[in-house]
Amino acid sequence: MASEIARRVMEIIAEQALLDLSDVTPEATLESLGIDSLGLVESIFAIEEAFDVSVPFNANEPGKSSFDISSVGAIIAAVETLVDQSQT
Amino acid sequence: MRRVVITGAGTINALGQTVSQTYEAFAQGRCGIGILDIQDLERLSIRIGGQVRDWPTEGVFNRQEIALYDRFTQFAVQAAHQAVAASGLIFEDQLSLTSGVVLGTAGGGVNTWDENYRTVYEEGKNRVHPFVVPKLMNNAAASHISMEYNLRGPSFTVATACASSNHAMGQAFNMIRHGMAQVMLTGGSEAMLCFGGIKAWEGLRVMSRDACRPFSANRNGMVQGEGAAVFVFEEYEHARARGAEILAEVIGFAMTSDAADIVMPSAQGAERAITGCLKDAGLNREDVGYINAHGTGTAANDKTECAAVAHAFGGHADRLMISSTKSMHGHLIGGTGAVELLACLMALREGVIAPTIGYEEADPECALDVVPNVARQAQVDVVMSNAFAFGGLNAVIALRRV
Numbered sequence: 001m002a003s004e005i006a007r008r009v010m011e012i013i014a015e016q017a018l019l020d021l022s023d024v025t026p027e028a029t030l031e032s033l034g035i036d037s038l039g040l041v042e043s044i045f046a047i048e049e050a051f052d053v054s055v056p057f058n059a060n061e062p063g064k065s066s067f068d069i070s071s072v073g074a075i076i077a078a079v080e081t082l083v084d085q086s087q088t
Numbered sequence: 089m090r091r092v093v094i095t096g097a098g099t100i101n102a103l104g105q106t107v108s109q110t111y112e113a114f115a116q117g118r119c120g121i122g123i124l125d126i127q128d129l130e131r132l133s134i135r136i137g138g139q140v141r142d143w144p145t146e147g148v149f150n151r152q153e154i155a156l157y158d159r160f161t162q163f164a165v166q167a168a169h170q171a172v173a174a175s176g177l178i179f180e181d182q183l184s185l186t187s188g189v190v191l192g193t194a195g196g197g198v199n200t201w202d203e204n205y206r207t208v209y210e211e212g213k214n215r216v217h218p219f220v221v222p223k224l225m226n227n228a229a230a231s232h233i234s235m236e237y238n239l240r241g242p243s244f245t246v247a248t249a250c251a252s253s254n255h256a257m258g259q260a261f262n263m264i265r266h267g268m269a270q271v272m273l274t275g276g277s278e279a280m281l282c283f284g285g286i287k288a289w290e291g292l293r294v295m296s297r298d299a300c301r302p303f304s305a306n307r308n309g310m311v312q313g314e315g316a317a318v319f320v321f322e323e324y325e326h327a328r329a330r331g332a333e334i335l336a337e338v339i340g341f342a343m344t345s346d347a348a349d350i351v352m353p354s355a356q357g358a359e360r361a362i363t364g365c366l367k368d369a370g371l372n373r374e375d376v377g378y379i380n381a382h383g384t385g386t387a388a389n390d391k392t393e394c395a396a397v398a399h400a401f402g403g404h405a406d407r408l409m410i411s412s413t414k415s416m417h418g419h420l421i422g423g424t425g426a427v428e429l430l431a432c433l434m435a436l437r438e439g440v441i442a443p444t445i446g447y448e449e450a451d452p453e454c455a456l457d458v459v460p461n462v463a464r465q466a467q468v469d470v471v472m473s474n475a476f477a478f479g480g481l482n483a484v485i486a487l488r489r490v
Contacts, residue, residue, distance in 0.1 A: 037388075038351060041293050059293045060309045060387040 005051070005083060006076045012046045013072060026073030033072075040069065047075075053082040091324035092264045093490060094335040094433070096177070098170025100163045101315030101417050101427050102138035106170060110427075111434050113416060114442035115463045120417050121300065121311050128283045134295045137281045138313030138418025156219055157232065158197030159279035163316035163423075164229035165236060168273055172237060175320040176332060177271060179238045188241035188269050189233045190260050191318070192252025192276030194422030195285065196245075197224030202284040229277050233318070241269050250382070251343075252276050253317075253425030254475035254483035258341035260321045261485070270323050275426035277316035286312065292351070294386050300419070302383035302412035302444050303390050303458040305451035310384045313418025317426035336436050336487045339470070340369025346480025353389055353476050358396035361482035365472060366400075369486045373401045376408055376486075377468030378435045380428045381458075382476045383412020383444065384419055391453040393474065398456065409466065411444040411459040425475040425483070432471040436489040439467050 010024045017024070017033040024033065030040055037059060044055050044067075055078075057065045067082075068074040099106070102120030103113035113120065120138045129135055145154055145162060157165065168189075179187055200223045204216045222228060227245040234243045242263060246256040253276030260274035280286075289295055289312060296309035327334055342364030346357035366373055382393055390412075398405045413431045420427055431442040440463050447460035472486045 036352075041291075044293070045291070057293055058296075058308055060296070060307065064308075 005080050008050055009047065009076045009079050010072065012043055012050060016043045016046070024072060026071065026076065028072045030069060047079055051079060051083050053079070053086050055082065089265050090267065092261050092321055092338045093324050093327050094319050094338065095322045095327050095332045096171040096173070096175030096320035097317065097335060097430065097433060098167040098174065099315065099317040099427060099430060100140055100166050101317070101420065102140055102313055103417050107430060110430055111438065114413060114431055114434055115440050117443045117445045117461060117463055118416060119445055120313070124281060126282055132283065132286055132290065134286055134290050134297060136297070136311055137286070138311065139281050140315055156223055158200045158223045158228060160193055160195070160197060160277045160316070161229040161232055163279060163314070164191060164277035164318060165232055167275065167277070167316040167318040168233045168236065171273065171318045171320050175322070177320065183270060184238045184240050186241050186269055187239045187271040188243040189230045189239050189273040190244055190246065190256045191230045191274065192246045192248070192254070192256035192422045192425065193226055193229065193278055194247055194249050194252050195278060195280045196226035197228060198280040198285045199282045200224040202282040205284065233273055237273070239273065247422065248481045248483070249477035249479055250419070250421055250424060251475040251477035251481050251483040252422035254473065254485055255343060255481070257319070257321070257425065257429065257485055258343060258483055261338045261341050264321055264323050270326055272321045273318055274321055275316065275318040276423040278421045278423035279314045280421060281312060281314045296385065299446045300385040300415045301446035301448060302381065302385045302415050303394070303451060303454040304447045305449040307385045307387065307390065310386055310414070311418045313414070313420045313424070315417070315420055315427060316423050317430055319426070319429065334490045335433055337490045338485065339488045340365045340371065340486040341484070342368050343481070343483045346482070348480055351478050353392040354480060355392045355395040355399065357480055357482050358393060358474070358476050359400045361484040362396060362400040362472070362474070365484040365486050371470060371486065373404050375470045376401070376472055377466070378432070378441055378471045379408060379410040380431045380471070380473040381410050381412040382474045383414055385412070385414060389476065391451070393476065394454040394456055405456060409441050409457050409459050409464070411442055413442050415445040425473060428473055429485070432473050432487050435468050435471050436487060439465055441466050441468070
């Protein structure tokens with residue numbers, strides 16, 4: 001299941017960045033992929049829709065959110081946590 | 089060019105249902121933001137707003153008016169009643185032909201859209217009230233005011249998101265200045281505190297769940313408000329000849345476009361609007377004593393606005409006062425510049441500067457005198473009001489004491 005989540009998150013990010021899936025690595029940052037603040041908000045929306053979860057994120061204080069967006073890998077881990085929580 | 093003065097004002101907003109109640113709240117630093125009283129609140133994650141409470145439609149509007157007036161029209165018509173009564177004007181003969189109304193609104197009849205979508209989508213009905221279209225259209229408020237006062241000159245509505253009211257008042261100012269009209273009722277109105285109106289804003293993830301704290305380092309977003317303000321803009325000689333009480337003179341206006349991003353503001357675009365307004369008014373930057381900020385309480389706006397003001401005013405930026413009254417009445421979107429012009433009038437007329445309330449923590453990126461938390465007594469002769477809209481459309485207006 002974990003790898004399935006990772007694949008789906010990377011697909012969402014690749015689509016947002018207009019890149020091939022193979023260009024999106026866990027080490028990449030959203031900035032390095034060319035995703036701006038609107039792209040981030042749209043990606044979060046797509047993640048919420050894909051996994052039926054609610055992502056705690058306020059664009060005014062991105063650092064304060066428990067949802068870590070510092071890299072693609074961090075986002076995958078955060079989504080895995082949210083999916084775990086929603087299943088328990 | 090002809091001179092333009094303000095000879096009447098009226099308002100309905102979360103702080104009060106008259107100009108004097110609003111001034112009193114500004115002077116006390118009172119917050120009009122609270123838990124919303126709307127349908128389906130439990131399905132919203134944002135549950136606060138600057139809502140107009142105890143709004144008595146019964147006894148104020150007749151049966152046909154209630155059928156035709158969306159909430160944004162109700163607010164605008166009531167504000168216009170107050171403004172025209174204060175001005176003492178009667179629109180007859182030639183004055184009627186050379187007077188009009190230009191209002192700002194971003195959403196128009198949002199409650200009417202919301203209620204009728206519920207009817208057809210949620211309740212599954214196949215019939216809606218026959219007046220849905222004339223009730224929700226963006227120009228409904230301007231048109232009803234023109235009918236109410238027999239204003240037969242130029243009338244229209246401006247929709248430039250959060251700058252709508254400033255753009256509207258700028259048009260009214262220039263129309264009188266250049267001889268297109270003798271008197272213009274102007275300002276703006278908004279009423280989008282309903283389920284759909286808030287759900288849409290939620291999506292953008294820029295809203296605060298607890299308070300609007302402009303310029304404060306711990307600010308976490310904007311809070312919506314609702315209401316209207318309407319002013320009587322009048323050609324100076326006309327006002328003087330009839331012995332009208334002049335509240336202030338409108339002396340300058342400028343608008344610019346960022347041409348950059350649909351939501352992120354640009355300091356350069358904002359600065360060009362500010363310096364353009366100074367130039368239009370023939371002012372030196374040292375003349376300006378107070379600025380009513382756009383000050384939305386978002387991370388992006390407040391630091392960009394402060395950078396624009398600092399750059400436009402140079403060393404004088406540290407001597408002028410700049411406050412955001414959105415901390416008290418919320419962000420009225422298309423109506424916001426109109427209600428905020430009241431803080432400018434209060435500064436000129438009463439010598440009281442409305443504070444930025446909710447200010448808790450200094451932000452080095454907003455290092456200006458934001459009149460934190462408590463109103464201040466100060467004599468100012470020239471004031472400005474900023475509005476910077478989504479879509480990068482900026483509008484700044486300047487007033488002077490007469």
